[in-house]
Amino acid sequence: MAKKSNLFGRYVWLVDLLRRHKRLTFNQIKNYWSESGLNSDDQLTQRTFHNHRDAIFDIFNIEIRCDNKNGYKYYIDCPEDLENDSFRSWLVDSYATLNQLLVDQNLEGRIQFEDIPSGNLWLTTILQAIRENKVLTITHQGFKKEHPNTFDIEPYYLKVVKRRWYVIARSPFYSEQNLSNPNFPKDKDPDVFLVYALDRILKIETTEKRFVLKKDFDINEFYRGCTGIIPSKDPIINVVIRAYGDSVDYIRTLPLHASQKEIETQKDYSDFSYDIKYTYEFLQLILMQGKQVEVISPQKIRDDIKQVIEEMARHYK
Template sequence: MAINQLNKYVWLVETIHRARKRGGITLKEIQSRWLDSDISEGTELSRRTFINNLHAVEELFGITIECGSGYRYHIECGDCFEEGSARNWLLNAFSLNVMVGNSRKLKDRVLLEDMPSGRNYLEDIIKAMRDNRVIFISYYSYNAEKYNEFDIHPYFVKAFKKRWYVIAYSPGTDDVRCYALDRMENVIISDKVFKMPKDLEPADYFKDCFGITNNKDSEVQKVVLKVDAFQSNYIRNLPLHDSQKETKRTDEYSIFEYHLKPEFDFEQEIFSNMDAMEVLEPLWLRDEVAERLRNLMKKYKI
């Protein structure tokens, strides 16, 4: 239900944004397009609901929709759709669902990756982020095999490998950590307010990382991978990291160089391509992958 409501907000933003070159769009036109889309579920868009949605869009995304001359609505936000902006990223997270939902013919022909962890608490966490509100969560620990209850300061959210994570400060541990939404049993927005650290830039937080692991004690290192020619095609077109450089290319293999923190998520990526990748540097990472391969061979009695 929460995701469906977010999709409606995104539909409204995109509908108005697409009309920007012709000076905006009237409420009557919006209502007509609303009924033509599957997201309406055959229900008319009343003026009252429309106004409520405008307020929700401003609160959730920081996007102001204004009514100009000729009663035409337009988005009053210069950087809302800039590449890499938080708003653009968040809108893109839901926009494909909206586009597919608008076409009955394509609905069964576009198969989207399911991200169930965002269904329950994503909207609440976004609301808390908007107002810098502390949230109380019940979070499952795999090590202790039980739920622990504590407060966190939600800084930003990130999607990775079909899961949503909130990166938050935990007063109990005095540390910034990643919390998976699918391990939460309860989320309560409190009245307590926190201050965002002035030196925290969400876009830069993971710039030296692969995935959602960012150990503050880890250092950026040079990692060199030897990848067979076939798999290199995929890595070349979809780099593993922004620092990726192809330093050598032959008919049999390519050499890729990275500068990042080689944490657990990156090692998992290498291991998932173990028949096509070889770690050349650093030596400790090569030895670690080799040890995992030896353990795997024991399991298969090779």
């Protein structure tokens, strides 16, 4: 019987195995297990295997099914759902890598991870509040604020962007203010959702107050067309950029935004199209590409980038 402390690692190992090999018989899975560094000389029995299947479904909502008509091979049902779910996919990838590092001493010190230096202190508290729909009282001080402020939030989502953790939360104060305002437009949603960087939170207290989760709040709609952490109500526009040299393959394989489409491919460059909201974060994203990228349209963004480049050049005169 597997040790309880190692069960989660075994579940991730099985999911990762079927992700890589697609379809395997039980005997093939058993042989892979016997060669795994996680194995402490115990055999994978049919009973343990099916217990793992049940646990994987309960924890990850991943169903491992058996193809009885083609050699009794096991496979992940609807694997595209897993691959399209960035959180579950990240979780499996991370723990699969961690499994390998824990059991293979030859890999010690051979992998470097990008450090996220801020906000980790509050992660478990916020996750627990999200799980239980509990209101949090936070003391927060923004970069441009002289003094911290203390207020309640209703945490909905956690998000990591550019090595910083953020919580997306409904503001009870501003939402109730809108609801009590007789002049507030009836065709607009009175609920206000704000974004807080965890590294700017000085203190968190979990209250006994519970909030009702708004079922119609869509995080994808909240960030639709955005390229960073700050949401925008601006209209979505089409932007075309031209990538030169090595940046073509880089952008092609690591899109700058989910809406990216390669619309023209030439020997020396490629053009990419985006449907985005023009924000300061998008401007920063383009400037990060340096001389390898040129904005083709619209003209306003070309002009804005030209102005920034001219101001930058003055710093070096």
